[in-house]
Amino acid sequence: MVRVRPSAWAAMLLAAMAAPAWGLCARTCARRPGGCARGFGTLAYVMSTCRVVGQAQVGSQELRVQRSGCDPVTVMRFEDPTPVADPLGLCALVGRNHLGTASPIAGVFQRLGVSETGKSVVFEVSNAFDLVEQPPLAPEEQGFFYVRSDGRGLRRLGPPSRDRTYRAFVSGGVPAATITTRIAFAGDRRMAFTDLAPGPDGVETEQLFTMDLATAERRQATQLVAGTPPKPGRRIIEYFRFTRPRTIGFVHRQGDELDSERVDIDGSGHVVDAAPPSPTGDGRVVPTIQPTRLRYQIFNVAAPGLPVNARELPDYGPNDLFAEFNDHNFVQLTNYRYGDTALIGERPNAVLFETSADPVGENPFHNCQLFRISPHGLGLRQLTRFDQGRHSDEGCQIGPLAGCGINPVNETPESDSSPAIAFYSDCDPLGTNPNGSQVFALRWNGSGLRQLTNTRGVTTGPDGSVVEVEIPGPVARGGPR
Numbered sequence: 001m002v003r004v005r006p007s008a009w010a011a012m013l014l015a016a017m018a019a020p021a022w023g024l025c026a027r028t029c030a031r032r033p034g035g036c037a038r039g040f041g042t043l044a045y046v047m048s049t050c051r052v053v054g055q056a057q058v059g060s061q062e063l064r065v066q067r068s069g070c071d072p073v074t075v076m077r078f079e080d081p082t083p084v085a086d087p088l089g090l091c092a093l094v095g096r097n098h099l100g101t102a103s104p105i106a107g108v109f110q111r112l113g114v115s116e117t118g119k120s121v122v123f124e125v126s127n128a129f130d131l132v133e134q135p136p137l138a139p140e141e142q143g144f145f146y147v148r149s150d151g152r153g154l155r156r157l158g159p160p161s162r163d164r165t166y167r168a169f170v171s172g173g174v175p176a177a178t179i180t181t182r183i184a185f186a187g188d189r190r191m192a193f194t195d196l197a198p199g200p201d202g203v204e205t206e207q208l209f210t211m212d213l214a215t216a217e218r219r220q221a222t223q224l225v226a227g228t229p230p231k232p233g234r235r236i237i238e239y240f241r242f243t244r245p246r247t248i249g250f251v252h253r254q255g256d257e258l259d260s261e262r263v264d265i266d267g268s269g270h271v272v273d274a275a276p277p278s279p280t281g282d283g284r285v286v287p288t289i290q291p292t293r294l295r296y297q298i299f300n301v302a303a304p305g306l307p308v309n310a311r312e313l314p315d316y317g318p319n320d321l322f323a324e325f326n327d328h329n330f331v332q333l334t335n336y337r338y339g340d341t342a343l344i345g346e347r348p349n350a351v352l353f354e355t356s357a358d359p360v361g362e363n364p365f366h367n368c369q370l371f372r373i374s375p376h377g378l379g380l381r382q383l384t385r386f387d388q389g390r391h392s393d394e395g396c397q398i399g400p401l402a403g404c405g406i407n408p409v410n411e412t413p414e415s416d417s418s419p420a421i422a423f424y425s426d427c428d429p430l431g432t433n434p435n436g437s438q439v440f441a442l443r444w445n446g447s448g449l450r451q452l453t454n455t456r457g458v459t460t461g462p463d464g465s466v467v468e469v470e471i472p473g474p475v476a477r478g479g480p481r
Contacts, residue, residue, distance in 0.1 A: 038069045039420040040441040041479025042118035042149040043409075043452055045072075046109040048100055050091035051468040056083035057091040061107050065121055065151055066452065068479070073151040076125070078108055095458040095466035096400040098426040098437045100473030101407065102179055104165040106130050108137070109474065111165060111193060113183025114149070118479015120188045120213060121147050126160035131168075144193075146213055149479070157216045161195040163206055169232030171315055178233045181474040186242040189213060190265070192221070194237050199225045206236040208248055210265045221248055221265050228255035241289055249289035260287030279322050279330040286319075296375045297324045298333075298343050298351060307339035309356060309366065312395040312403075316340065321353055323375040331377045334359070340396035344370065344408050345421050350444060351375055352383075352421060354406050356395040365389075367427070368396035368406045370442065383446035386427040398426050398437060409439060409475040419443055422452065422477045433457060436471050 043066045050059035060079035066072035090106060104110045111124040126142045144157040166179045184192040190212050197207045203226035211218050222237075230236060230253045240250035243262065247269070252259045260273040275285050276299070283303035303318040310316075316339030323331045334341050336357035345352040351373050356366045362382045363369050370383045392403025399405070404427035421444065426437040429449060436457020441450045456470040 039443070039448070040068050040422050040450075040452060041477060042067050042114050042121070043072075043422065043439060043475070043477050044112055044114050044121045044123070045439060045453060045472045045475040046100070046103060046107070046112065047453075047455055047470065047472055048094075048103045048107055049468070049470045050094070052086070052089075052091050052466060053083045055085065055087060057086040058083050059091070061103070061109055063109060063112075063123055065147065065149060067118070067149055072453075075121075075147050075151055075154060076123075076145070091469055092466035094471070095460075095469040097398070098400070098435075098458070098471065099398050100437055100455075100471035101181075101398075101424060101475065102166075102177065103473055104179055104181060105177060110160065111144075111181050111183050112474045112476045113185060113191065114476045114478035115185040115188050115191075116478050117188055119149050120185065121149055121476075122157070122183050122185075122191055122213070123147075124160050124183075124193075128160065128162075129164040129166070144211065157211060157213070158218055161193055161209075163194045163196050167233045167235060171233070176233065178235070179474075180235060181476075182240070183476070184241045184248070185478070186245045189245065192240060192242065192248050192265075194235075194240075195220075199223050201225045208237060208240060208250060208263070210248070219265060219267075221263050221267055222250075222270070223267060224252065230255060239289065243289060251287055251289070258287055260289060276324060276328050276330075279332065280320075283318075294346060294348055295325070298322070298346055298375075299324055299330075300341075300343065303337065308337045309339055309395050312356070312366075312393055313339035313397070321351070323351065323377070325375075331375065333373055333375075333377050338395070340368065342396070344406075344423070345444075346375075347444065349374060352444065354396050354408075356392060356403075365391045365403075366395070367392045367403055368394075368425075370406065370423070370446075372444070372446065381446065383442065384427075384429065384449075386425075386429055388427075398424075404428070409477045420448065420450075422475075424473065424475050435460070436469075437473065439472060439475055439477075 046063055048061045050057045062077035063075045064072040108125050108127050110126050113122050124144050143159045146157050147154045165181050166177045168177045190210050192210050194206050195209045196204050197220055198204045205226040208222045209220050236253050238251040238253050243249040246265050249262050252261050263270040275287055278285050283301045286300040299322045301320050307318045318337035319341045321333040338355050338357045341355040343353050356368050360382050367386045373380045390402050393401040394403040396405045407424040409422045409424050420441040422441045424439050439452040453472045455472050459468040461467050
């Protein structure tokens with residue numbers, strides 16, 4: 001999930017749709033001076049473009065799929081060269097915020113996912129919930145679509161979800177939103193997503209649905225009762241993934257309470273996992289999805305009070321990471337009490353996390369950085385050296401203030417055989433992203449940092465005003481290599 005400061009994407013009218021063949025990517029790649037990045041699996045991303053024309057703008061969106069070692073292929077594109085009224089200056093807002101992952105607020109591409117094998121890509125197209133006025137799409141132009149990672153086999157699976165991908169709210173007296181574009185996969189057989197449907201009480205609420213990728217059969221998995229609504233901006237189903245081919249684990253929010261639950265795809269076997277006691281004694285464990293294929297679990301423990309970086313993250317509380325081995329034997333991995341300490345990935349002998357803290361004395365400006373540590377709390381290393389030259393005012397968030405942030409894009413934080421992990425960031429570690437956001441890949445040992453996307457970012461006029469924006473997002477990644 002992405003937390004957004006006041007921002008939205010510029011209005012997009014729609015025109016064309018195509019599915020070209022993949023071609024010989026090895027030859028295409030060989031023509032690029034720097035070659036193509038390898039070792040990151042399959043990357044799918046939406047490229048959104050808008051250009052300011054007085055009080056209006058023109059724009060386009062296209063879905064691209066990129067395999068490791070290959071150039072990206074455009075699978076579907078929507079465009080309208082005719083200027084569209086933009087009285088709120090949304091194109092300029094997204095340019096200042098550098099957050100293309102917020103494009104579902106007003107764009108047509110909504111949910112997006114890549115299977116863990118990297119062979120399947122599923123995306124959703126809909127303009128039912130746009131915060132800008134657009135002509136409606138025809139029913140056959142909307143819905144969930146499937147395409148192979150080689151760019152072929154494009155087909156419509158069924159109608160779109162009625163559960164909007166964003167939750168709008170007010171934070172600090174200004175509009176804000178959270179955006180969730182997640183699709184979970186069980187191999188290349190089926191996917192899971194959220195939609196709206198009534199529970200046993202007859203009240204419509206968020207539910208989990210599955211869809212068979214071969215037959216397009218759609219099935220409701222959960223029968224949740226509409227309970228105490230969460231705070232504005234929060235979702236009732238906070239996170240979900242397949243723990244087994246026919247079992248979905250998910251985090252269920254009721255009011256301020258979070259439970260880790262499981263349900264079979266046919267709706268049977270719904271259980272609530274017992275949450276372990278807080279290792280700190282004064283915080284609460286934020287549940288994770290069990291079981292994993294690892295011998296340990298990573299838990300986020302949210303403590304009461306304000307985080308150390310409350311100035312940068314006033315809406316967050318202190319968060320730290322713990323590893324649990326065997327029956328509630330905990331090892332504390334971090335003790336920073338920062339609001340942006342979060343898990344990025346895990347392997348049998350390594351945990352990757354982000355934070356704007358400075359635990360090893362190599363992050364004096366408190367930019368968001370990636371760190372690696374063993375699940376036993378040993379061998380802490382800072383893997384990145386992101387430095388904007390001044391103190392960060394945003395921590396690990398991505399926005400218009402000083403500093404730069406990081407968002408993970410892997411299908412699941414659990415280990416796979418990929419030698420690299422991908423992330424979305426507005427940092428500029430290679431001198432090729434001076435004013436925008438891109439997708440990067442990094443080996444687990446901290447070497448081999450590569451930029452996977454190559455969008456132009458934000459072009460400004462002589463007075464510093466935004467003229468044109470080209471930025472990726474949403475983003476999904478999967479596959480071993």
